[in-house]
Amino acid sequence: MNGLIMPKNVPAYLGGFIVLGVLSVGLLAPLIAPSNPLDVHMTHRLAGPSMDYPLGTDHLGRCVLSRLIYGTRQSLFCALAVLVTVLAISVPVGVLSGYVGGTIDRFVMRIVDILLAFPSLILALAIAAMLGPGQAHLLLAFASVWWAGYARLIRGMVLQLKANDYVLAARASGSSHLRIAFDHVLRGAARPILVLASMEVGTIMLALAGLSFLGLGSQPPAPEWGVMLSDSRPYIQTVPNLMIFPGLAIALCVLGFNLLAEGLREQRRVAK
Amino acid sequence: MSASAEASTELLCIRHLTLRYGFGPTAVTAANDVSLSVKAGRITALVGESGSGKSAIALAAMGLLGSSGHVEQGEIRLNGIELQSLPPHKRKAFRGRDIAMVFQDPANALNPVLPIGRQLIETIRRHRPVGRTEARRIAVAQLKRAGLPNAESLLSKHAFQLSGGMCQRIMIALALVSGAKLLIADEPTTALDVSVQSQILRELRRVSREEDVGILLITHDLGVVAELAEDMYVMQAGRIVEYGDVYSVFDHPRHAYTRELLNSRL
Amino acid sequence: MVNLLVVLLGVSLITFSLMHLAPGDPAEIMLRADGVQPTREAVEALRQSLGLDAPLHIQYVEWLGRVLRLDLGLSLTTGKPVAQELLSRLPATAWLALCAVVFAALLSLPLGIAAALFQASWWDRISKLISLASVSVPAYWLGLLLLFYGAVRLKMFPVAGMDSPVSVVLPALTLGFGIAGVYIRLIRTGMLEVLERPYVRAARARGLREGAVIAGHALRNALLPSITLLGMQIGALLGGAVIVETLFAWPGIGKFAVEAIYAKDYVVIQGYVLLTALIVVLTNRAVDGFYKLLDPRMK
Numbered sequence: 001m002n003g004l005i006m007p008k009n010v011p012a013y014l015g016g017f018i019v020l021g022v023l024s025v026g027l028l029a030p031l032i033a034p035s036n037p038l039d040v041h042m043t044h045r046l047a048g049p050s051m052d053y054p055l056g057t058d059h060l061g062r063c064v065l066s067r068l069i070y071g072t073r074q075s076l077f078c079a080l081a082v083l084v085t086v087l088a089i090s091v092p093v094g095v096l097s098g099y100v101g102g103t104i105d106r107f108v109m110r111i112v113d114i115l116l117a118f119p120s121l122i123l124a125l126a127i128a129a130m131l132g133p134g135q136a137h138l139l140l141a142f143a144s145v146w147w148a149g150y151a152r153l154i155r156g157m158v159l160q161l162k163a164n165d166y167v168l169a170a171r172a173s174g175s176s177h178l179r180i181a182f183d184h185v186l187r188g189a190a191r192p193i194l195v196l197a198s199m200e201v202g203t204i205m206l207a208l209a210g211l212s213f214l215g216l217g218s219q220p221p222a223p224e225w226g227v228m229l230s231d232s233r234p235y236i237q238t239v240p241n242l243m244i245f246p247g248l249a250i251a252l253c254v255l256g257f258n259l260l261a262e263g264l265r266e267q268r269r270v271a272k
Numbered sequence: 273m274s275a276s277a278e279a280s281t282e283l284l285c286i287r288h289l290t291l292r293y294g295f296g297p298t299a300v301t302a303a304n305d306v307s308l309s310v311k312a313g314r315i316t317a318l319v320g321e322s323g324s325g326k327s328a329i330a331l332a333a334m335g336l337l338g339s340s341g342h343v344e345q346g347e348i349r350l351n352g353i354e355l356q357s358l359p360p361h362k363r364k365a366f367r368g369r370d371i372a373m374v375f376q377d378p379a380n381a382l383n384p385v386l387p388i389g390r391q392l393i394e395t396i397r398r399h400r401p402v403g404r405t406e407a408r409r410i411a412v413a414q415l416k417r418a419g420l421p422n423a424e425s426l427l428s429k430h431a432f433q434l435s436g437g438m439c440q441r442i443m444i445a446l447a448l449v450s451g452a453k454l455l456i457a458d459e460p461t462t463a464l465d466v467s468v469q470s471q472i473l474r475e476l477r478r479v480s481r482e483e484d485v486g487i488l489l490i491t492h493d494l495g496v497v498a499e500l501a502e503d504m505y506v507m508q509a510g511r512i513v514e515y516g517d518v519y520s521v522f523d524h525p526r527h528a529y530t531r532e533l534l535n536s537r538l
Numbered sequence: 539m540v541n542l543l544v545v546l547l548g549v550s551l552i553t554f555s556l557m558h559l560a561p562g563d564p565a566e567i568m569l570r571a572d573g574v575q576p577t578r579e580a581v582e583a584l585r586q587s588l589g590l591d592a593p594l595h596i597q598y599v600e601w602l603g604r605v606l607r608l609d610l611g612l613s614l615t616t617g618k619p620v621a622q623e624l625l626s627r628l629p630a631t632a633w634l635a636l637c638a639v640v641f642a643a644l645l646s647l648p649l650g651i652a653a654a655l656f657q658a659s660w661w662d663r664i665s666k667l668i669s670l671a672s673v674s675v676p677a678y679w680l681g682l683l684l685l686f687y688g689a690v691r692l693k694m695f696p697v698a699g700m701d702s703p704v705s706v707v708l709p710a711l712t713l714g715f716g717i718a719g720v721y722i723r724l725i726r727t728g729m730l731e732v733l734e735r736p737y738v739r740a741a742r743a744r745g746l747r748e749g750a751v752i753a754g755h756a757l758r759n760a761l762l763p764s765i766t767l768l769g770m771q772i773g774a775l776l777g778g779a780v781i782v783e784t785l786f787a788w789p790g791i792g793k794f795a796v797e798a799i800y801a802k803d804y805v806v807i808q809g810y811v812l813l814t815a816l817i818v819v820l821t822n823r824a825v826d827g828f829y830k831l832l833d834p835r836m837k
Contacts, residue, residue, distance in 0.1 A: 213781065
C-alpha cells in the first residue's frame with residue numbers, strides 16, 4: 001500500500017475534502033469573512049440575506065455568515081485541542097498499561113473503569129460547571145473525562161500487538177523494551193488510533209457545541225456554533241434561518257470527520 | 273417400473289455439470305463436466321484435495337451455491353426429477369425432505385444459542401404436519417436410533433455443552449429426521465479428533481444400511497474412503513478423473529493423480 | 539463483586555471531589571449565584587452545614603456516611619432534599635429514555651436487517667445515509683428543527699412540557715435518532731457475519747423457511763452485540779437527555795441539573811452525577827444478566 005488513500009474510496013475523499021474545506025475556512029477566516037463577526041448593528045437586526053450580509057443578521061445585527069466562518073475556528077480548533085490532550089494522556093497510559101501489564105495495568109484499568117462508570121458527557125458537564133464557564137475550563141473538563149475510554153482501547157490494541165510473532169522475535173533478538181514499544185507496538189497501533197481519532201473529533205465537536213448550547217462553554221459574544229444555535233431559539237418562529245445555518249455547519253463538519261473515519265477504516269479492512 | 277429398476281435406485285444423478293463462481297474474466301470454474309450418481313443404501317465417496325471442487329458440487333446439489341456461484345450447464349436429478357429447471361420455491365421443497373447435508377464443523381453447524389430440541393422440532397414440523405408433542409416424540413426416537421444416550425435430556429442441551437463427536441451425531445440425526453433418503457456428508461470427520469472419527473463413520477454406515485440412506489461422502493481422506501465407501505469418484509481441479517468401486521480403484525488406480533493420492537497416504 | 543465495590547467507592551470519591559474543584563470557597567460561590575455578595579454569616583452557616591471546615595478526609599467520610607443513608611443534602615434553590623428532588627424527576631427521564639430506545643429500535647432493526655439482506659441495494663444505501671446522519675446531526679439542532687416543523691409549523695405536537703401523552707414524541711425522536719445510527723450499523727454487520735455462519739447454512743440445508751432462518755437462527759445471534767452496546771449507551775442516553783430535556787422543557791433530572799448549574803447549586807450537581815453513575819453501573823449489571831439469558835454460552 002503506497003498512498004494513504006486508494007482510488008475509489010469515495011467516503012475517504014469526500015470526508016477529506018470536507019475536512020480540508022472546513023480547516024481552510026477556519027484558517028482563512030479573516031480573509032474570507034465579509035464583516036467582523038462581533039460588530040453589532042442594531043439598525044440591521046434580524047435582517048434577511050443581502051449583499052452586505054449574505055446569510056442575514058442575528059438579533060444584534062451581526063453578520064451570520066461571518067460568525068459561522070469564525071465559528072469554525074472555535075468549534076474545530078477546540079475539538080482538535082481536546083483530541084490532542086486526550087491522545088497525549090491516553091496513548092502513553094494505554095501503551096504503558098498494555099505493554100507492562102501486572103499491577104500497573106490493574107491499577108490503571110481500575111481508574112478507567114471508575115471514570116467510565118460516569119456518563120462521560122455528564123461528568124464533563126459537572127466538572128465544567130464546577131470550574132466555572134469558559135473555553136479553557138471546558139477543554140480541561142473534557143480531556144479529564146474523555147481519555148479513559150481511549151486508554152482502554154489503546155491498551156487492547158497493544159495487548160494484541162504484543163502477542164504478535166514479530167514482537168516476540170524482537171524480544172528474542174534482544175531489543176530493549178522501549179524500542180519494541182515504539183518500533184513495533186506504537187507503530188502498529190498508529191493507524192487504528194488515527195481512525196478512532198478521526199471519528200472522535202466529530203463526537204467531541206458535537207459534545208462541545210452541545211455544552212456551549214447549554215451556556216457552559218464559549219460565552220457570548222464569541223462566535224461559536226452552539227452559542228449561535230442557543231441565541232437563535234427565541235427567533236425560531238420569525239427567523240428560522242438563524243437556527244438552520246449553525247446546525248448545518250456543525251452537521252457538515254462532523255459528517256466530514258465521520259466520512260473520513262469510515263474511509264480510513266474501509267482502507268484498513270481492504271488492506272488486511 | 274421393472275425396466276427402470278436400476279435407475280429407480282439412483283437417488284442423485286448429476287450429468288455433465290459445470291459450475292462457476294463469479295462472472296466475466298475473473299470467474300473461476302469449480303466443476304467441469306462432472307457426472308456422478310449416488311444409489312440408495314450405498315455410500316459413494318467423492319475424493320480430492322481441498323479446492324478441487326468437491327464441496328461446490330455438494331452445494332449445487334443442495335441448491336445452496338450462494339449468490340456468486342451458478343450452474344453453467346448440465347443437470348442435477350433427484351429421484352429422477354431435474355432440479356435446475358424448477359422454480360426456486362419448488363426446488364427449496366426438496367431440501368431437508370429428500371436431500372440432506374451434514375457439514376465439516378459440527379460444533380458450529382448447530383445454532384449456539386438455541387437448544388438442540390428446538391432445532392430438531394422446528395425441522396420436523398417444517399416437513400411434516402405434526403404438533404409440538406408429536407414432533408418431540410419423533411425427535412427423541414431419531415436420537416435414540418442414532419444410539420445417543422439420554423436422548424430426552426439432550427433436547428434441552430446446547431451445542432457448546434456437547435463434544436464435537438456428539439454434535440456431529442446430532443447433526444446426522446437432524447439431517448435425516450425428516451425422512452431424507454439422500455445424505456451429503458461434506459468432510460464429516462475432518463474437524464474431529466481421530467478417536468471420535470470412527471464413531472461418526474459407524475453411524476454413517478448404520479444409517480446407510482438400516483435406514484437405506486444413500487450417502488455422498490465428500491472427503492480428502494482416503495482412509496475414511498477405504499473404511500466406509502463402496503463406490504468412489506476421484507476429482508482433480510474440477511474434473512472427475514477416475515471412478516469405480518473402491519476395491520478396484522485402490523488396487524488398480526488407472527489415473528496418475530489417483531496413484532499420487534494413494535502414494536502420498538502410504 | 540469486589541470489582542463493583544471498588545468502582546462504587548471510586549465513583550463516590552470523584553463525586554465528592556467535584557465540590558472542591560470550584561475556584562475559591564464553594565459556599566461563597568453558591569450564595570453569590572444570584573449576583574448579590576452574601577453576608578459573612580450566611581457563608582459561614584453554609585460552610586457549617588456542608589461541613590467544609592473539617593479536613594478533607596473527614597469531610598469525605600462524613601459525606602459518604604450521609605450518602606449511604608440516602609441523604610444527598612438540601613438543594614440551595616428549592617430548600618428540599620436533593621434525593622427527593624431527583625427521584626421525583628427520575629420517572630420523566632426514564633420514560634423519555636425508554637421511548638427513545640423504542641424509537642431507535644423501530645428505526646434500526648428494519649434498516650439494519652434490510653441493509654444486510656440486500657447488500658449494495660437502495661436499502662443498504664438509505665440505511666448507511668441515515669446512520670451517518672444519526673451520528674453527525676447534533677441532537678440540539680434536530681430538536682430545534684423538529685420543534686420548528688412539528689410543533690410550530692404543523693402544530694401537531696406541543697412545544698414543551700409533558701402535559702399531554704404525545705408530548706414525549708418529539709423529545710424521544712430527537713434522543714432516539716442520535717443513538718439509532720450505531721445500531722443500524724451494528725445490526726447490519728452482525729447480520730452479515732451471522733448469515734455466513736455454518737449454522738445458518740445448515741438451517742437452510744434442512745429446508746427451513748427463509749423467514750424462520752433469518753428470524754429464528756440469524757437475528758438472535760446478530761442482536762447480541764447490540765444488547766451489550768445498549769448497556770454501554772445508558773450513559774450516552776442520560777447525557778443526551780440533558781440537552782433534549784432542556785430544549786423541550788421536559789421535567790426530568792437532566793433539565794433539573796442544568797438549572798442547578800445555572801444557579802450554582804453544587805449540592806444538586808453532586809447528587810445528579812452520583813445518581814447517573816449509579817444508574818449506569820446498575821443497568822450494566824442488569825444487561826449482563828439479560829445477556830446471559832439470551833446467550834447460554836455465557837453462563
